[in-house]
Structure formats: structure tokens, C-alpha cells
Amino acid sequence: MIITKKLTRAFPIGKETFKALDGVSLEVKKGEFVAIMGPSGSGKSTLLQLIGGLELPTEGEVIIDDISMNSLTERERTLYRRRNIGFIFQNYQLLPSLTVEENIAFPLDADRVSTIEINTRVAKLIKEVGLEGKEKVFPNVMSGGQQQRVAIARALSTNPRLILADEPTGNLDRKKGTDILKLLSRLHKEEHLTIIMVTHDIFAAGYADRVVMLKDGKIESEVIREEAGKDEIMANFLAQLDG
Template sequence: MSVLTARNLRRVYDVGKHQVRALDGVSLDVEEGEFIAVMGPSGSGKSTLLHLLGGLDQPSGGEIELAGEMVSLLSDHDATLLRRRNIGFVFQFYNLLPTLSAQENILLPLIIDGKKTKAYEEKLEDLLVRVGLTNRRNHRPSELSGGEQQRVSLARALITEPKLLLADEPTGNLDSKTGKQVMELLAECAKDLHQTIVMVTHDPKAAAHADRLIFLQDGKIQKEVSFLEGQSISSKARIILDSLESGE
């Protein structure tokens, strides 16, 4: 079942007297539990695509259907609620509130949505165990490593049980070992929790954890690669590197 459908997405920016086509007719379907990585050179439209899918920007044309709702047909209020309750975000820079503990940062989306956090105690405990932060729950961001902060960010994105998780360069601010751990967590979420994920990355090793890879070039999908179930990370990374080096 498709959680997300995008049809002919376009985004045009006016730059002085010129127009820049950041996205030029992108269409894709994302199935429940699928983990998709999006790659491409700088200016290819990766971040623009993620921002449109997450409702952080509005398309110049095209349609987005999320969780069975056509976003363009919703009022601003209903579209905001749809995004808040169906999309989780993980960014390169963790965007944690410095005065809150790890646990409080994780619960923040529930509080913003006016939900009772007690109803999510079991979910919170499960996520703290999953991201390995049970003993760090009361620490503030300044007391946590970069990898720990990113794991808090991931748990925060998952606490509302979103239909879709969007990740923008989630390992971009981490060393290779910590980045690998975060990617393994994301892959586990897709497999164990059936979490649907769309991730933008420049790192072939990060992209190798995905089920499907989309290459963008000049605002268009240049190529798609679907990996075999059970295919090793090293094998997928080689395919990605070969594709990048050949330009195909």
C-alpha cells in the first residue's frame, strides 16, 4: 500500500529576472515500510524534494497524496494537522531544545499536538531501549554526544508513530562509526516497525542501507535502483559507487 504518492512535482524559484527549476516533474510512489534513499549532486533537487514531501515548501505544480489525503485539497489548518500527525523529521543538525532533557525532547511533538504523554509511556520506553538511551534519558543535549543527540532526534520523530519519516543528511554531522550506527537504527525501524522512510544523503554507505535508491539530476529522476532483499550493505555500496562513477 502506498503511504506517499507524488505526481509531476515541480518547484520553480524566481531569482532576479530568471527562473530556476529546482524540481522538474518528479513522480514517485513510496510503499509502507519502504526505505528510500535520494542521492544526486549539489543543486540536483534533493532537499527541495524532501521539503515538498514534508510540507516545508509548496510545489509550483503537481500533487502529493499522503496517507490517503490529497494535500492540495486540504485547508491550511487540515494540511498542518496531516503533516504533524503523519510525518516525522530527522535533520543533519539535531534541532533539540537545549533546556529540555532527552526524554522531554522526545515527548515534545506530543505536547505540541495537545496529547497526553502518559498514554505514550510504553512507546517512550520502547524507543529509549531501541535507540540505546535508557540511561541517558534525563541528560540535556549539551551532555550528549552527537550520535546520542541524533538518536534522540530519531526517537522524537518516531514517538507519534508517523506514516512517513523524512531524513535530511542524518549522518552528515557524524563520524563514520557513529553514522553507521544511526543508519543501522533507521534500517531496523523500516524492518521491525514497518516505518516508511525517505532519506536524502550524499553518502553511498548511508544510502546502501535503503531498499531503493533514486538519483536526481537537474531536478529530474535520472535513475532508480531497487536492491534485492537480503543483499549485503557492501554489495549495495559497490553498486552505488559504480553508478556514481559511471554517471549512469
């Protein structure tokens, strides 16, 4: 269970204060797939960074499985992220000097996992994301979709409880983006992963169990996919843009 309590993230701008998030309270159940949507500047990525412990809130609290991220030291938060949270980014953030298998293994090397265990996990993940035969390939000769598959495998390498995905299809065309969404959806169901995905794409949000709409740093509305289709998600999103 992930709980955010009245999260606020404020930044000084001259003599004024800008609130990227303003009192956001949210609960995400174990095994749930939640999409966070909203116009640019609504606080989507800031919320993801606070949940992942990459930043601390100005006010409020993030609790993951009864652990308050606020109470951890910076080192403790780093260790917690490394072992319990997988991150997927829009621009992949692969290390260009490492091969596919080396990129996937990187978090495990950092955690001093045995070579035998690393090789076993990497081989399994490469098969899961459909990159057999690409083990020795470097990122610069791969398509965007292939690079994102590597990034997903890397995020899963530590067997995390939680996946945080920030615009995972943002740099991909519709076909490659759909392939990535289908992969995330399958892994969510088969591995019982909790996924929180930031997206501006209504099509992508349709893969989630629940869609949370942000506007001006606040939760504007929520839509449960089983109770509504893409039309209602679209209507909610457009209403925010018009407002």
C-alpha cells in the same frame, strides 16, 4: 503509498526562473526504504520538503495514502505532519533547554496526549534507541550520535506512518553514522516504517531498498538494492557527477 506527480518547484532569480525540481514523478510503497541521492543542488532536500508538506509545489501534486497534500489548508497540513510524519534532520534540531525525555515528549505535549501515555511512549522509545540512563540529560553534553538518537526517538513518538530523514548521518563520523543507519534499518523492519532518506553518502544509501538518483531537479536513474550492490550505486552516482 506516496505518489508525487510531475512535481516542479520554481524560484525567481532576477528575470530568470530556477527549477529546483522539474517534473519529478515518484512512487514509494508502504514499508519501503528509499534513499534519494544526487549532487549538491540536484533537488534532494526540496523533494523531501514537498513530500512532507513543508512547502507546496509550483506545479504537480503530492499524494500520501490517498490524501492530496495540495488540497489541505496550511493548518490541515501542519496537523497531518504532526500526526503522520516524523522528521529527522542533519543538525538534530533538538531544543537545548529540554532534557532527552522532554525533547522526545515535545510532539506529544503539542498534541495534548495524556501524561500517562506520554511517559509510556517515551520510556519505550528511549529503550529502543539505546539511551537508557540519559533521560534527564541535556543535548549540549551529548555526542552527535546520541543527539541523533534522541531526534529519531522524537520522530517516532507520534507513531508516524512515514519518516523523512534529511542527511541523518551528515554530521557524524563513520562509526556513529553506521550505528544510526543500523538503527533506522532495524526500526524500518520491525515497525514496518516507510522511510525516505536524502543522503550524499553511498554507504548510507546501501541500507535502502531502492536508490533514486536526482540530477538538475529530475530523476536520472533508480537502483534496486536486491538487484545491485554498492558498486552499481557508486557508478550511477559518479556518472551524474561527471555529467
